[in-house]
Amino acid sequence: MQKIFGGKFNGIREDDIISEVKLKKYRWIIYLLLSFSFLIAFFHRYAIGVVSNLLAGDLNLTATQLGMLSSLYFYAYGILQVPVGIGTDKFGVRKLTTGGMISIGLGSLLFALARGALTIYAGRLLIGIGSAVFFISTIKTISVWFPPEEYTKLLGWTSLIGNLGALLAAAPFSLLLSLLDWRSSYFLFAGISALMAFFIWYYVRDNPRQLGLEPEYAVEEEERNLKRIIIDMKKIIRSSQFWQYFFIAMVILGSFMSLSGMWLVPYLTHIYEFSRNFAAALVMVITGGMLIGSAFLGRVEDRMESRVRMIRTAVIINILAWIYIVIIEQGNPSFLILMIILFILGGVGVFPMTSFANIKKMFPRLKGSATGLMNISPFLGTIIFNTLIGWRLDTTWQGEFIEDSRLYTLQGYQQGFIIILMFLILALAASLRLKKIK
Incomplete structure (x- = not known):
C-alpha cells in the first residue's frame, strides 16, 4: 500500500494514476454535455413538423410560410458549417457551444412570444444558428479528449444520441403538446437551454491541458485560417x-x-x-x-x-x-x-x-x-x-x-x-x- 500511495507503483507515479482517472471521468462529463446538446439541436430540427398545424392556426401561416419557417433552421445550419469549423480552432469549443446554447434559448423564447411571422422567423433562425455548432464541436472534443481508437465508436454514439432527439420530436413532443400548449412548451425549452448553457460554461474545457491533465496519446490540433480555407x-x-x-x-x-x-x-x-x-x-x-x-x-x-x-x-x-x-x-x-x-x-x-x-x-x-x-x-x-x-x-x-x-x-x-x-x-x-x- 505504501508503494501505491508513497509515490510509485510498478514504475508508475501516483500523480499519473490520479491524472489518468480524472481525465477519463472528466472527458465523459464533457462528451455527455455536448452530445445531449446535439440531441437538443436535433430535436428542434424536427419538432417544427409536429407543431406546424398549431402554428398555422394560431399565427395564420400558409404552407409556403411554414416551409420557410422550417427552412430557416437549415439556412443557418448549412451556411455556418465551415465557419463553425474555423471557430472551434480559433475560439475554442467552450465559448462556441455556450454561445450556441444561449442562441437556442433566445430563439425558443422568441418562438414562445411570437405573435406574427417575423418574430417566429427570428426565433427559428436563432435556434438554427445555435444548433449549427454542436456536431462539429462534439467531433472536435472527441478528437482532443479521447484516444484515436475510440473516435469511430463515439462518432456512432453521437449520431445515435442526435437521432434520439428526432424521436423525441415525434410522438413524445406531440404528447407534451397535449399537456402544454405550444407556447408553454417553448418557454420550457428556453429554460432547459439556459440551464445547459450554464453547465457547458462551467464544465467544458477545450483540451485536457486547461485542467493540468496530460493525456498519454498525442493530440493533433489544427490551426485554421480564412486564407487556407479559401485556397x-x-x-x-x-x-x-x-x-x-x-x-x-x-x-x-x-x-x-x-x-x-x-x-x-x-x-x-x-x-x-x-x-x-x-x-x-x-x-x-x-x-x-x-x-x-x-x-x-x-x-x-x-x-x-x-x-x-x-x-x-x-x-x-x-x-x-x-x-x-x-x-x-x-x-x-x-x-x-x-x-x-x-x-x-x-x-x-x-x-x-x-x-x-x-x-x-x-x-x-x-x-x-x-x-x-x-x-x-x-x-x-x-x-x-x-x-x-x-x-x-x-x-x-x-x-x-x-x-x-x-x-x-x-x-x-x-x-x-x-x-x-x-x-x-x-x-x-x-x-x-x-x-x-x-
Whole structure:
C-alpha cells in the first residue's frame, strides 16, 4: 500500500494514476454535455413538423410560410458549417457551444412570444444558428479528449444520441403538446437551454491541458485560417466528382429531412385523416429505418464492396419507391405499404453518408474543408424541398380548413412528391458518373 500511495507503483507515479482517472471521468462529463446538446439541436430540427398545424392556426401561416419557417433552421445550419469549423480552432469549443446554447434559448423564447411571422422567423433562425455548432464541436472534443481508437465508436454514439432527439420530436413532443400548449412548451425549452448553457460554461474545457491533465496519446490540433480555407475551397469547387456527390446527398438526405421534419405529419393528417399525435408517432417509422440502416452501414459496405454502389442502390430504391407512391398509387398508397416504404427509405437514406469517406480520400490534404462544404448538401436539399412542396400545396389549395389550419389536397401532395422524383432521376444520372475510389 505504501508503494501505491508513497509515490510509485510498478514504475508508475501516483500523480499519473490520479491524472489518468480524472481525465477519463472528466472527458465523459464533457462528451455527455455536448452530445445531449446535439440531441437538443436535433430535436428542434424536427419538432417544427409536429407543431406546424398549431402554428398555422394560431399565427395564420400558409404552407409556403411554414416551409420557410422550417427552412430557416437549415439556412443557418448549412451556411455556418465551415465557419463553425474555423471557430472551434480559433475560439475554442467552450465559448462556441455556450454561445450556441444561449442562441437556442433566445430563439425558443422568441418562438414562445411570437405573435406574427417575423418574430417566429427570428426565433427559428436563432435556434438554427445555435444548433449549427454542436456536431462539429462534439467531433472536435472527441478528437482532443479521447484516444484515436475510440473516435469511430463515439462518432456512432453521437449520431445515435442526435437521432434520439428526432424521436423525441415525434410522438413524445406531440404528447407534451397535449399537456402544454405550444407556447408553454417553448418557454420550457428556453429554460432547459439556459440551464445547459450554464453547465457547458462551467464544465467544458477545450483540451485536457486547461485542467493540468496530460493525456498519454498525442493530440493533433489544427490551426485554421480564412486564407487556407479559401485556397482549399477553390480546389474543391473545380472538382465535378465532388459536386456529383454533393447533389446526390442533397437530394436523398434533403428529401428525407424535409419529409420527416416538415411534411409527413400534415400529409398523414390531411390524406389519411389521422390525429396529430398518431401521425407524429408514425414519423418514428422513417427515423427507425434510419437507425437500423446506420447500425448495419458497415456490414452493407463490406457486402457491396463499394461505396459508389451503395449510393447508386440508394438512389434506385428511392426512385422505385416514389414511382410507386406518386404514379402507381397516385399519392395515396395503403397505410401498411406506406409504412414499409418509409422504413425502407429511412434505411437506405443513410447510404449517401458514405460520400463523406470518399470525399476525404479525394481531398486528403484539405483537412476537413471538403467535409465541411459537403455537410451543407442535406440542409440545402431540405430548403429546396420544403419550399417547392409548400409552393405546390399552396397552389392547389381549395380554401378548406381543418382546426383553423389549411387542409391541403391529395393533388398538392402528389405534385410535391413528383418534384422529389424528378430530382432523384437527376441524382441517378449523377451517380452513374461517380468513379470508384480505392
